[in-house]
Amino acid sequence: MIEASKSGKISSTIKYGMVGGGEGAFIGDIHRRAIGLDGKALLTAGCFSRDLANTLASGEALHLERERLYETYQEMAVEEGKRNDGIDFVSIVTPNNTHFQIAKIFLENGINVVCDKPLTTSTDEAEQLEKLAAAKDLLFCVTYTYTGYPAVKQAREMIKRGKIGDIRFVNAEYPQEWLSEPIEKNPDNKQAVWRTDPNQSGISNCVGDIGSHVENLVSYVTGLEIESLCARLDKIVEGRVLDDNATIMVNYKGGTTGIYWSSQIAAGHDNDLSIRVYGSKGSLSWRQEDPNYLKVSYLDKPSQILSRGRDSFYPRPTEICRTPAGHPEGYFEAFGTIYTTFIGALAKNKAGEELSDADLDFPTPKEGASGVKFIEKCVESSEKGAIWIKI
Ligand SMILES: NC(=O)c1ccc[n+]([C@@H]2O[C@H](COP(=O)([O-])OP(=O)(O)OC[C@H]3O[C@@H](n4cnc5c(N)ncnc54)[C@H](O)[C@@H]3O)[C@@H](O)[C@H]2O)c1
Structure with a gap:
């Protein structure tokens, strides 16, 4: 879904992939809908499950091309990292124990990361991710929704x-x-x-x-x-x-x-x-x-x-x-705001523009750690x- 944002700008240039969030999962679908709220990024690739059949079924339902559906997240990170039209960021919505390895391989392949909380299962791993993202000059967001x-x-x-x-x-x-x-x-x-x-x-x-x-x-x-x-x-x-x-x-x-x-x-x-x-x-x-x-x-x-x-x-x-008083906003919008801020920062980064404090108002691996x-x-x-x- 691409739609005009409040600013009037339309940006379909940011592409993202997702690890986890296949059929039967909870939070991945919330992330996708939240990203869709402002229409600033397009889902382009996925490894939605450990089970390829689930990934294929989920990917088809989401209108993704077959060649952008991967059996493993490792393959997805490497292949997307090589493509000229590869994803700009990955959204990681898998159980906690998998976050570290998944985030690490995407960072190593030059791909920005959004990861759900808790960031990892040890402080040491969280700090490794923080350092790796900084060393690679990549943006990293941890979806602490309520902020x-x-x-x-x-x-x-x-x-x-x-x-x-x-x-x-x-x-x-x-x-x-x-x-x-x-x-x-x-x-x-x-x-x-x-x-x-x-x-x-x-x-x-x-x-x-x-x-x-x-x-x-x-x-x-x-x-x-x-x-x-x-x-x-x-x-x-x-x-x-x-x-x-x-x-x-x-x-x-x-x-x-x-x-x-x-x-x-x-x-x-x-x-x-x-x-x-x-x-x-x-x-x-x-x-x-x-x-x-x-x-x-x-x-x-x-x-x-x-x-x-x-x-x-x-x-x-x-x-x-997003809505006037009395038309309640909630969970989707909160997630959407975190994503829209992150995606806005990515777009500015891609264009070589300076990032302000407001541009960086999303949770980072520092808070994750x-x-x-x-x-x-x-x-x-x-x-x-x-x-x-x-x-
Ligand atoms: N920010 C929030 O408010 C919020 C809310 C709920 C969950 N979470 C976090 O989101 C994460 C997922 O939680 P959930 O409830 O959606 O779990 P879930 O069990 O519903 O979904 C997990 C998904 O990950 C997939 N998966 C697991 N290992 C994989 C792998 N190696 N490769 C590809 N896919 C893989 C599963 O097949 C499934 O689709 C957890 O870390 C949880 O703490 C955050």
């Missing part, structure tokens, strides 16, 4: 401008209920199977899958850096080898503190990510299931609910709004009896 919401960017900017004063405490949580029962015992539930398997998920399930979003969202909105943490990771559903519930206290550099809770056994919660930041002059609060609104409270005046599209937002969160380190430190703290661990 793509206008209200989140507004909250970040308000905190930067001191609207709620000095931050005193952060309370953030991500409760879900979907793993309340041992649904991973059904092999057809692929998303549950791999997330609860340490060989595919890494050393953590709950913190890796959703606690990592909490860590990134807080870091993006507040700019705070974690100095130490104390985590208790629970394995609540019988037989589970990885965590499905986690309570984490954090100390930030500079003395502020916070608490994070992530859970997959929280009956009644779908995807209830929220962040509350308390400052010396007021507080900010945002909830992913009601993402068009930002609550702001001041000590000396009544609370306000800022409405995306209606109330005055700063320029960056304003420019990424922080996320992986956070996961490792939470597991270490919990295994040692929920002790304080320096980051």
Whole structure:
């Protein structure tokens, strides 16, 4: 799908490929639809599954040419890297344990990368990717989705401008209920199977899958850096080898503190990510299931609910709004904004233009590596009896 963007420019010159996201997968299809929202890149190649039949069926449904469908991601990286009309970037939407090898081979073949979170299953691997992308002068984006919401960017900017004063405490949580029962015992539930398997998920399930979003969202909105943490990771559903519930206290550099809770056994919660930041002059609060609104409270005046599209937002969160107030924007748009920003940066890079801070407003391997380190430190703290661990 190619359509006019807000700026009036049409860009169909950026081509992308995808690894993972074949028929039956979850997030790959969301990525494709999100990219399609602004029509700034075309899906051109794919290795959508380990199973060639799935890749071929998925590729045909997506109207790709047969010669751009690959049996392995290794072949795709090499062949696309050689072509004059090869893909500009690859989108990696496979289980966690595969991200490192896939991202590495695409970078080695000169192809820019978008990879879903958590970036890798070890900090060392994440840092290797960060270095490799820099050495090859390639752009790399990690899809921490929730940083793509206008209200989140507004909250970040308000905190930067001191609207709620000095931050005193952060309370953030991500409760879900979907793993309340041992649904991973059904092999057809692929998303549950791999997330609860340490060989595919890494050393953590709950913190890796959703606690990592909490860590990134807080870091993006507040700019705070974690100095130490104390985590208790629970394995609540019988037989589970990885965590499905986690309570984490954090100390930030500079003395502020916070608490994070992530859970997959929280009956009644779908995807209830929220962040509350308390400052010396007021507080900010945002909830992913009601993402068009930002609550702001001041000590000396009544609370306000800022409405995306209606109330005055700063320029960056304003420019990424797609619909008027009251026509809700959500998950697709947040993903779409991350992609559109990344693709815009790629297009400018290709044209040899300078990149501004706004051009680079997408999560990078640096944040990806922080996320992986956070996961490792939470597991270490919990295994040692929920002790304080320096980051
Ligand atoms: N950013 C977000 O909000 C968000 C949301 C959900 C999932 N994720 C992340 O996305 C990734 C995928 O999660 P999912 O739920 O979509 O998983 P999934 O199991 O639904 O899909 C994984 C896909 O990868 C394919 N695959 C696996 N190994 C492959 C290989 N070697 N070559 C080609 N294809 C391969 C599978 O066949 C499948 O199509 C995970 O890292 C997860 O953490 C991120």
